[in-house]
Amino acid sequence: MSLSHRYRNFGQSSVEVEDNDLLSSEGIEDQKLQSFEEGYQAGWDDAIKAQTDATMKVSTELGQNLQDMSFTYQEALSKLTLSIxxxxxxxxxxxxxxxxxxxxxxxxxxxxxxxxxxxxxxxxxxxxxxxxxxxxxxxxxxxxxxxxxxxxxxxxxxxxxxxxxxxxxxxxxxxxxxxxxxxxxxxxxxxxxxxxxxx
CATH class of the missing domain: 3.30.2320 (hypothetical protein PF0899 fold)
Structure with missing residues (x-):
């Protein structure tokens, strides 16, 4: 069995090593950028969903309150009318x-x-x-x-x-x-x- 895998190969040119390092650095940067964009998009989607949910909740509550107010007004008017x-x-x-x-x-x-x-x-x-x-x-x-x-x-x-x-x-x-x-x-x-x- 050879022991060559234990020793560093100094025979590679420095240009090849630099290119490999450069490619791996660019790849890492691309991955970081892609991860950032995915995270940003996920955050944006969550914010939009939260805003939509909040708007729906407010609309539903407002509708219910208006309906309750209408019922209360009608009930009060009816009671007042019958009382006179x-x-x-x-x-x-x-x-x-x-x-x-x-x-x-x-x-x-x-x-x-x-x-x-x-x-x-x-x-x-x-x-x-x-x-x-x-x-x-x-x-x-x-x-x-x-x-x-x-x-x-x-x-x-x-x-x-x-x-x-x-x-x-x-x-x-x-x-x-x-x-x-x-x-x-x-x-x-x-x-x-x-x-x-x-x-």
Whole structure:
């Protein structure tokens, strides 16, 4: 067995040794550069993924918060709406009829003035419920210059009247308006209650 492998070969030229060292140095540098680029790219990819994940998380949380806020707002609005229902019923049942009685006279006088302008000199008749006779008689006496007659009609409500000038007649029905408001309000609160029970 030869011992040549134990001794350095000084027979190689220094140029060959330098070329081999240079090639191995360039190879090492290339490997280092490639490793750096791979590490940099991996870091960049991780940063992009982390940013995307964070954005998705924020978007999801924001969406959920907005949905919760919307639900909370709707729930609060529904509760508020239902809490004012008794007050609204009191207004429609007590305040509006009283208001109607007070304004009926003004409506009657307004309608009569319009009719008198078109049919001057014709007989004036007012048909009202018995409860309103005294009030309307006093009001008409103060506001109408022409003579008039008042007729009682028990079938009329306190917010209803008919006025005639000659052959022209007009109907005043504040009770119907109040009924419409009452029905619309009842329907509104019924719908609100249904929506709340569906949630």
């Amino acid at each position: 229902e008794p007050v609204m019923h009191q207004i429609v049942e007590k305040l509006l009829p009283a208001f109607a009685r007070q304004t009926l006279g003004s409506h009657i006088i307004g309608e009569l003035r319009d009719l008198v302008k078109l049919h001057a000199g014709q007989p004036i008749e007012i048909v009202i419920s018995p409860e309103n006779v005294e009030t309307i008689k006093e009001l008409a006496g103060k506001n109408l210059t022409d003579t008039f007659q008042i007729f009682e009609e028990p079938s009329l409500g306190q917010g209803q009247a008919f006025v005639r000038v000659g052959s022209q007649e007009r109907s005043i029905d504040i009770d119907c308006v109040i009924l419409g408001v009452s029905e619309a309000m009842t329907a509104f609160f019924h719908e609100t209650e249904q929506e709340k029970s569906d949630d």
